[in-house]
Amino acid sequence: MINGILFDLDGTLLDHRTAADTAIGAWVAERAPGHPRLGDAPALWAALEEPHLAAWHAGECSWQEQRRRRVRALCAELAIEVPADLDAAFAGFAEHYRRGWVAFPDAARTLAALGGFRLGVLTNGAQEIQEEKVRAIGLDGLAGPVLTGEVLGGCYKPAAACYTAAAAALGLPPEEILLVGDDIAKDVTGPAVTGMRSVWLDRLGVSPPPDGFPRITTLADLPPLVHAP
Known part of the structure; x- marks a missing residue:
């Protein structure tokens, strides 16, 4: 029973998916207007979620560090400049993301x-x-x-x-x-x-x-x- x-x-x-996809698209567009791979950003970001969250779950890194790793990895994949302040960069994405909840x-x-x-x-x-x-x-x-x-x-x-x-x-x-x-x-x-x-x-x-x-x-x-x- x-x-x-x-x-x-x-x-x-x-x-979640619609909110995250829209948010990362806006985030990339702000940092690299007209980027030729802008349309790839949502799928790339989605692929980064699970491995880095799993590292946090396993105690391999902090909650904040897994966020930094995701930003670094996305920037590397898209060949855009890595922000000097990764925490502030993720906060920018999070602001867009919250608006999509x-x-x-x-x-x-x-x-x-x-x-x-x-x-x-x-x-x-x-x-x-x-x-x-x-x-x-x-x-x-x-x-x-x-x-x-x-x-x-x-x-x-x-x-x-x-x-x-x-x-x-x-x-x-x-x-x-x-x-x-x-x-x-x-x-x-x-x-x-x-x-x-x-x-x-x-x-x-x-x-x-x-x-x-x-x-x-x-x-x-x-x-x-x-x-x-």
Whole structure:
């Protein structure tokens, strides 16, 4: 029986990709107007997110340092001058990024339709920023507590300890929780080792889910799924 539901944040409740792509395009255009590879910047920036965030998760660098590394790497790839103040440079990107924060249209309606379940947000981002996102997109009070590695003992998805700690934070065993997210490894197959169930949110509907895992293409499909007898 499902008594609790955990949601990923970026790509699930918040349209992270659109915000980040628009922001990095604006950031590059400010520093290199007319750059011939401006159109490549969003894909390059997206490719840099995971490895450098993973280095932070592993304790190999600080949160701020992983940001600096991403700026350096993007500048190197585009052959533009590396800013002298990398922290200020990333802050410029972050300002654009914040302006693009918006919830997916199905997010608030879905959360509101899940009364009776214990809800929470399980995300690999930084605690303060992820809480800020939830407030900014109007889901504070609807989505439940925001749970990151910073409040879960330093463990991040897809580590099994992350899911068990998140379940404990909701006051439920993993077997009574459903995780909903857009990343197959972190949100779908990862939780299975703990007995936690999951649903893959595939907004593009481009490929089948891993064997044995349900797929939805909109959060609006979730309430009928969890309320089904």
